[in-house]
Amino acid sequence: MLAQRLRQARKAKGYTQEDLAKLVNTKKTTISNYETEYSSPSNEMLIDLANVLGTTTDYLLGRTANPSPKEAEKEMSLFFYDDLEGYDELSPEEKEVFREHMYDEARQAIELVKKLKKQGKRGGMYER
Structure with a gap:
């Protein structure tokens, strides 16, 4: 494969x-x-x-049929939300809006962590 x-x-x-x-x-x-x-x-x-x-x-490695990294991220996010209470009751359009919102939130969180790391914040998980 x-x-x-x-x-x-x-x-x-x-x-x-x-x-x-x-x-x-x-x-x-x-x-x-x-x-x-x-x-x-x-x-x-x-x-x-x-x-x-x-x-x-x-x-x-043949673990997925989809070669696109972006699609793989979407598949992962779908897997993550499958067990979230209330997610299954959303319409396909509502699910897409929800995922886009969560993607934006996650991106902002990543930027915050990078900023804190760059500033050398001490304590907790940011300390190295």
């Missing part, structure tokens, strides 16, 4: 094996070995490959 998906994703981006190898700091033969199932990438290399190819490690 990995070999086939890696090859498909590489070709979809218009990369040769040599192009991809340069982008992930390895050799063309290494990429060839992955695509022929002669060897498998390390976890770190798998992450690099997914990032360069604009997909997810789950897609490359």
Whole structure:
């Protein structure tokens, strides 16, 4: 599965094996070995490959059929909200509005954490 998906994703981006190898700091033969199932990438290399190819490690490994990282985020958010009381009673349109709102809230929370970390706030989870 990995070999086939890696090859498909590489070709979809218009990369040769040599192009991809340069982008992930390895050799063309290494990429060839992955695509022929002669060897498998390390976890770190798998992450690099997914990032360069604009997909997810789950897609490359065959855990999901959707190659889009954005769609994978939506699938994750849907999974998260499935058990939330009252969520199931919302219409599809209301669910979409809810998810967009929660996405905005989460993005703001991430920015706050980054800002606090940058300012060197002490205490709790921000201390390093």
